[in-house]
Amino acid sequence: MRKDGYAPIEDYALIGDGRTAALVARDGSIDWLCLPNLDSPSVFAALLDQQRGGCFELQPSIPFKSSRRYLPDTNVLETTFETDRGVVRLTDAMTLPDEHLAPAREIVRLVEGVSGQVPIRWRCAPRFDYGAVAPRMGSRAGVPVATSSREAIALCHWNVGAVSLEAAAISGAFESRAGDRSTFALASASSEPLVMPSRAAAEGRLAKTAAFWRQWTGAREYRGDWMAAVHRSALALKLLIFAPSGASAAAPTTSLPEEIGGERNWDYRCCWIRDSNFVIYALLELGCYDEAKALFWWFMQATALTEPELHVLYRLDGGIGLAEHDIALSGYRDSRPVRVGNGALEQMQLDVYGDLFETAWLYSEGHHSLDRDTGIVLGRIADYVCDIWRQPDSGIWEVRNGPFHFTHSKVMCWAALDRAVRLAERGEMPDRHAARWRSEAAAIERFVEERCWSDELGSYTRTAGDERVDASLLMLPLVGYGDVRGAKINGTIDAVSRKLRRGDLVYRYLADDGVGGREGCFLNCSFWLVGALARAGRVGEATTLMHSLVGRANDVGLYAEEVDPVDGTFLGNFPQALVHLALIDAAVAIDKASRS
């Protein structure tokens, strides 16, 4: 049910092709699409502004109930509309290119009459450049076309009734009887002529796209207890991997709010170094060796310009120009500002160094040896970590009132140097400075044990000298810090649960972070708690929590960044890679702990 014209975030499903992605609402409206790439300006942004954003609506024109699913093991979405006058099925997919000349990007929408006779209405209203530019409408050989500067889209259609070309939209209506098939192919071009597909070509690509996804999912190696959730997460992650470069986006959206009406609205269409460590881990666990190798190659290429200093995040094409600015959309349910770009780029976050080395270590463990040049670069970065770990930083949560001495950041610096020593011992990095890395790792450990532990709490603390906890401490067992089944880690897990857990949800912290407003519970923190419990040997508790969290997914198995602990609704960008990565890690951790 829409509120002020906005569908709940959990009402969306994702379709994509590895270059861009779209969000389709339960009522059949495509409310978010950026072209030609995931981080390009939007063509449909009704998600962030019902009036100006643009969308592609397609639904029965009489009252209906809808249910939906992904076709098994695919990213092809199927929505079924039930009405008093019959049932129709809508299949949505972003097609993958085949051997024929295909549009640069293509969304195919197939409407099939299942029973009765259902009146359908549809309206395609593109708005280029985040709603700022109304399109110039026209027609090419009977096909409606919307253009703006170098961008163009064509709406090819078959058996959809009379088509009306309005000033800034294309619309129509038709009746779908049992056995009828009506098809739309939304074809786009950027700086090149439009390719207008034939009906057979568009429907053929839809079938081939479904077949590709089934084949891809069938090749995944996870066969544990949480297979459905893990495979859905893998399919969502695959859509967030930007195929032209191999980089992984944190989410396909910008500025879905962490608080309705609030200002915690961020652009997640970029690649965080932090996430890539989880992505590589997940890809290797799932048997996606090619994707893991592509991401690692991207990783080393992207960081080449700035090493030994690392940026927190990079553009999907590997660039570093991500200046944050506000755009003139009204925001999801008036949640302003709507931001493009990400200001976290300028922050110092020490944990990314640990993430880089953990990524290299996992890559190396996954039977890919590091080449000599990569080893030399990593050696320079390890030396740099020795120089900077004593400095305060903005931490994993990118607080804007810092810097502080975050425990998690120090532990990740320890992890960086620990992995550097291990890689040097294995001959994959030059070992000239290994003694220094070893002694600095020991110094970090002393710092954490002496200044970041509270006897009163029986736990590691959020920052040095603090008496509060932070969900990032749940990552300590993940990187192998301390005795993962020992008293200190168990005490920390208990303290985080005691202070931050609300039912199955976990706040990331309860402290000022320099940004106004409040936020929900970050779902990745809940999955990290599952992983920490499993690694600590508390498999029963982990399994119970995992069952509850898997039930938190929306009807098609996707998660937003956060959940409102009061009413359970989704908040934040959607779907979020880190949550799905944490789910995969938690599932694997439980399976491994159960086996051992």
Place this chain on the structure above:
Amino acid sequence: MMYSWLGAGFLATLVMTSMARGAGELGLTRMDLPFLLGTTVTENRRKAKAIGYVFHFLLGVAFAALYAAFFVLIGRSGWWIGALLGIVHALFTGTVLINVLLPIVHPRIGTPETAANETALLEPPGFLMLNYGRNTFFVALATHVAYGTIIGLVVRV
């Protein structure tokens, strides 16, 4: 004449390669042409760079022959004509050769068309190779001008 363009090609490519390497070390660009060329035949980074340097020198000498042919065609040579040719060469490289043609024949490089059913190991260079850093084209321009200047100085018509 024959030996002059061969020698000039080798010398100019040597200078060009050293300048490009230096720019990479200074953090001006992530462009690494020997690496891009070498990965057409192998995924092994170390081997790729070695093979890529050989390819690059062969290409450098081949382009020197084209420069020399142009000098013969117009009946004169000189450092500034070589430098002008270097500018044209850099523009062609940034807009067509590396940006469009190399990704078409390179089995491991992504293109804007690469989708989820393919896995590219190398990011596409983009227009003027800007995906490899904002200064990449200026580096390419400087190295090609140096290359052309040397060819123009050494090859006499």
